[in-house]
Amino acid sequence: MIDLQRLRDEPDVFKASQRARGADESLVDDVLSADAARRSALTAFEAARAQQKSFGKQVAQAAGEEKAALVAEAQELSARVKALQADADDAEFAFDTLLRRLPNLIIEGVPSGGEDDSVEIRSEGTPRDFTADGFEPKDHVELGESLRAIDTQRGAKVSGARFYYLTGFGARLELAMLTMALDTVEAHGFIPTITPTLVKPEVMAGTGFLGEHADEIYRLEADDLYLVGTSEVPLAGFHMDEIVDLSDGPKRYAGWSPCYRREAGSYGKDTRGILRVHQFQKVEMFSYVRTEDAEAEHARMLAVEEDMLAKCELAYRIVDIAAGDLGDSAARKFDTEAWIPTQGTYRELTSTSNCTTFQARRLKIRERVESGTRPVATLNGTVANTRWLVALLENHQQADGSVRIPEALRPYMGGMTAYGPNGPIHS
Structure with missing residues (x-):
C-alpha cells in the first residue's frame, strides 16, 4: 500500500511511476476520487450520528405529546444514520479496492519500460570458453542424467510437468549449496529461519502477491491457505501488526523453505530441465529497516x-530491472544473472527488491519515532535456490563427464573435489 498523504500531495509523481511501469495512470485519479468520496461519506455519517446523540438527550427530557413526536423523529433519524453508515462502508470498500490495485511508487532512476528495457549495470568474471578446453559442453539435464543427479522423467511421472527428483550427487549438491548460503548470510548478520510454507490470505495479500500475478500462486481452497512461492511472504508476516524496535539497527532474517509456483503463462518456456519448475528450495534474505536506510540495505543485500x-565461481552480471517488469510491491529490483554455457546467455539466479514501506503499510508493521509511529521499509533478496544447480553443473563440467566442485563448496561436500560417472573424486 502506498503513502496516501503523498498521493494526495504529489499525484503527478505517482502518474509518472505508472507510466514508467506501462500501467494505467488514470488509476491515480480514480483512487483520489474514491478517497474524496470516502471522506465525504464518512463526514456525513459522523455528522448525522452526532446529531442523533444530541437528539437523544432531547427525547429523554421531553414528555407527553412532545415526546411522542420526538420519538418518531428519532426513529427517522436512526434510519438515516444507518443508511449513511452503509454508504460510508461502501465508499470505504470501493476506495480500499482501488488503492490495493495501485503498485508501489518506483524509485527515481529505475529504467522505464518492460523486460527488454532493463539495464545491465556491470558484469563480473569471464564466461568460460569451452572451445579452449577442447570439448562441447553438455546441458544440465544431460549432465544430471549421466551423473544420476537429476531425474525429470520420474518427476513428471509422479507429479506432472516441471517436477523432478534430485538424487545422490544432485541432492547432496543442493543441500551443500543451500547450507553454504545460510552460513554466508549468517556471517552477514541474518538470523537463520525455517519458515511456514502455508500462509493466510491476509499475509499473501499484504506482501503484494495477490495482484496481477495471483495466478502464479497455489491456493488450498478447503483451508483458505496459500502455498508460498518464496519465504519472503512468511518473513514479511513475522512482524505483522507489531511495532518493531530498530534502535539497534535493521532486523535481518534468512528463510530456508521449499517454494511453489504455478508458472502460469510460461507454457513452452524452459520446458527442459530445472530452470523453471513448480517446486524448489530457496534461501531468502529479508530485512526490516528504517526508511532512510532502505537503499543502503538494498546495496548490502546485493x-x-x-x-x-x-x-560458486560463476561469471555473472547485475541488471537494474525496468519498471514494467517489477512486481507490485517492488520500488526497485536488481537481478544477478549467471552465464549458462549451453544457452549462450545470462539467466537470472537471484534478485533483490526494495519494497520501501509498501508491504509494511499493508501488514501494519511500524517503528516508534519521536512523533509517534511510522511504517518501516522491507527488503528481500535470494541467496541461492535450486536453479543454481543449472549454472554449477554446466560451468564446472569437465571433458571426462565429471563436474568440479568449487573450492568454497568442498567442505560442505565432505572434501569432494569433483563428481564423475563413477562417483566422488577426492584429489
Whole structure:
C-alpha cells in the first residue's frame, strides 16, 4: 500500500511511476476520487450520528405529546444514520479496492519500460570458453542424467510437468549449496529461519502477491491457505501488526523453505530441465529497516548475493530491472544473472527488491519515532535456490563427464573435489 498523504500531495509523481511501469495512470485519479468520496461519506455519517446523540438527550427530557413526536423523529433519524453508515462502508470498500490495485511508487532512476528495457549495470568474471578446453559442453539435464543427479522423467511421472527428483550427487549438491548460503548470510548478520510454507490470505495479500500475478500462486481452497512461492511472504508476516524496535539497527532474517509456483503463462518456456519448475528450495534474505536506510540495505543485500556467486565461481552480471517488469510491491529490483554455457546467455539466479514501506503499510508493521509511529521499509533478496544447480553443473563440467566442485563448496561436500560417472573424486 502506498503513502496516501503523498498521493494526495504529489499525484503527478505517482502518474509518472505508472507510466514508467506501462500501467494505467488514470488509476491515480480514480483512487483520489474514491478517497474524496470516502471522506465525504464518512463526514456525513459522523455528522448525522452526532446529531442523533444530541437528539437523544432531547427525547429523554421531553414528555407527553412532545415526546411522542420526538420519538418518531428519532426513529427517522436512526434510519438515516444507518443508511449513511452503509454508504460510508461502501465508499470505504470501493476506495480500499482501488488503492490495493495501485503498485508501489518506483524509485527515481529505475529504467522505464518492460523486460527488454532493463539495464545491465556491470558484469563480473569471464564466461568460460569451452572451445579452449577442447570439448562441447553438455546441458544440465544431460549432465544430471549421466551423473544420476537429476531425474525429470520420474518427476513428471509422479507429479506432472516441471517436477523432478534430485538424487545422490544432485541432492547432496543442493543441500551443500543451500547450507553454504545460510552460513554466508549468517556471517552477514541474518538470523537463520525455517519458515511456514502455508500462509493466510491476509499475509499473501499484504506482501503484494495477490495482484496481477495471483495466478502464479497455489491456493488450498478447503483451508483458505496459500502455498508460498518464496519465504519472503512468511518473513514479511513475522512482524505483522507489531511495532518493531530498530534502535539497534535493521532486523535481518534468512528463510530456508521449499517454494511453489504455478508458472502460469510460461507454457513452452524452459520446458527442459530445472530452470523453471513448480517446486524448489530457496534461501531468502529479508530485512526490516528504517526508511532512510532502505537503499543502503538494498546495496548490502546485493553484495551478499555477489559474495555467494563468487564462492560458486560463476561469471555473472547485475541488471537494474525496468519498471514494467517489477512486481507490485517492488520500488526497485536488481537481478544477478549467471552465464549458462549451453544457452549462450545470462539467466537470472537471484534478485533483490526494495519494497520501501509498501508491504509494511499493508501488514501494519511500524517503528516508534519521536512523533509517534511510522511504517518501516522491507527488503528481500535470494541467496541461492535450486536453479543454481543449472549454472554449477554446466560451468564446472569437465571433458571426462565429471563436474568440479568449487573450492568454497568442498567442505560442505565432505572434501569432494569433483563428481564423475563413477562417483566422488577426492584429489
